[in-house]
Amino acid sequence: MKPVCVLGNGQLGRMLRQAGEPLGIAVYPVGLDAEPESVPFHHAVITAEIERWPETALTRELAEHAAFVNRDIFPRLADRLTQKQLLDSLQLPTAPWQLLASAQEWPGVFSRLGELAIVKRRVGGYDGRGQWRLRHDTAATLPQECYGECIVEQGIAFSGEVSMVGARSTDGHCVFYPLTHNLHEEGILRASVALPQPDARMQQQAETMLAAIMNALGYVGVMAMECFIVGDRLLINELAPRVHNSGHWTQNGASISQFELHLRAILDLPLPKPVIDAPSVMINLIGTDVNSAWLALPLVHLHWYDKEVRPGRKVGHLNLTHSDRTQLQHTLQSLVPLLPEAYHSGLQWAQATL
Template sequence: MKPVCVLGNGQLGRMLRQAGEPLGIAVYPVGLDAEPEAVPYQNSVITAEIERWPETALTRELAIHNNFVNRDIFPRLADRLTQKQLLDRLHLATAPWQLLANSSQWPQVFANLGELAIVKRRVGGYDGRGQWRLRPGQENQLPADAYGECIVEQGINFSGEVSLVGARGHDGKSVFYPLTHNLHEEGILRASVALPQPNPALQQQAEQMLSAVLDELNYVGVMAMECFIVGERLLINELAPRVHNSGHWTQNGASISQFELHLRAILDLPLPTPVVNTPSVMINLIGTALNPQWLALPLVHLHWYEKEVREGRKLGHLNLNDPNAASLQHTLHALAPLLPSEYQSGLAWAQQRLN
């Protein structure tokens, strides 16, 4: 099988490499500043763990590589403006939005979108960065350089957040995991819960929405779609053209992980629907040093990224899965004393989702 080069050498590239090893697929995560001659890209299939990248000697070479899968799709989805325009053209529901070009628009923005405006940088913002929640009178909190570089959305009163992770092959066939329920705090994913039998109406709705995007773009590989639940329908929040944090539970909770599924798709290998038989929980480890006592709990799978510990940094995650939801709840309860206070709301939320 052809080797795979991953543009970006963070934790997603690392986990793609780990997923390739049992299949005999050589996966090379590469830094953006790597010298082209040091990267075996000529006869490789190219993918990426990030949506946007600066121009470097390496990225200039890859930009003309015939085997860079989805190469022209990344910049289109990395810009929230062009991403929203795509969703509008496909008549897929999102929060009402508009481009925020200058400060004189604020009266019209609040009149059209309501009293809570969510401002997001068109490119680059993630994990709560580059985003602002503004009400009338708070407009001066937005940096002057944001105008023209941001979109503004209506603040949505939603009952829950879910994501759908799916993959499309070269033959146009798509497969999906069950919907994942997510808890975000301050814009950062804290915990995810996936159940083997999701709400069938929401699952069908999500699959139809993501299928429309995948087919329109002729996309190949894994894509994630984050949504708000509003009543009986879904509103698309964002698309991620790559493996995704909310799909990490698949490493231990599905017959094929999202990382293996992505490699299968881009290499044109068989792409069966992954089998999910048990509930799963994923807890993000953010700014917290490694605690070996987590491993004393038999249902806990630790995935550590070997990064320097810094506040707000994703350093790893814990996956838990078991056929018995009560056993998962018991383990989450036992895990609580082993994690700092900021994790407690996420652990309690996950226990409640398992009811």
């Protein structure tokens, strides 16, 4: 089995490495401290865990390597401008948007897009960073450096947020997980809920859209598509050409996790449709110290990233899965006294969504 080198060595790279071990796949996350002689990249398959990886001589070489799967697709999707242009070219639904080139455009922006404008950096910016919610009276607060480097979208009144995580093989075969319902607070994913029998119409709509994107690009591997629910239809918010936070529940709630599925796809291994038998919940641990009391609850699976705990930083997640939704709801309620107050709204949302 060929080894896999991952551009970036955060938690996603760590979980790709963990997923490779049972299959005998050696995975090498590559960050700033990677020594070129310890990374067998000459005979490896190369992938990425993040849109912007650390810049070193080694990562530059990997990024240009012929064995970097999706090498030429990655920068196209990492830039929100070219990502939106792709979706428009495929006639897939998104929020109305435009490039924001200068401050003189604001009157036209509000005239066209409405009273709430969402500004996003074209490259970088995640977990609520690099994004601004602006109205007529606050548009002047946008830093001057953003003009030409950002897109602006219409603020959408949505009833919910979902994501579709799927994978495509080298021969064009696509498989998908059930739609994942997501709760974001201040731009950060707080909780996800996946049901084994999602809304059939919405599931089909999401699968059709994501398949169209992956097929148009000739993409290989796992891709995530975040969407807004607006009435009975989905609007695509953003794409992630990699494994994704909202797919973490698959580690314990699916027959094949998103991390294993990605490795299978890029190594041209069999890609069966993952089996999901029970509802699952994922709770992101953000700026919170580890608490061994979580492990007293039998349905809780702790995934700790072994990172320094800092405010606003993702340091781990909890997965819960069980065929009995009542037991899941009871366990979520039992977590309330074991987590800071900032988590309580997310735990309540997850109980209500099950």
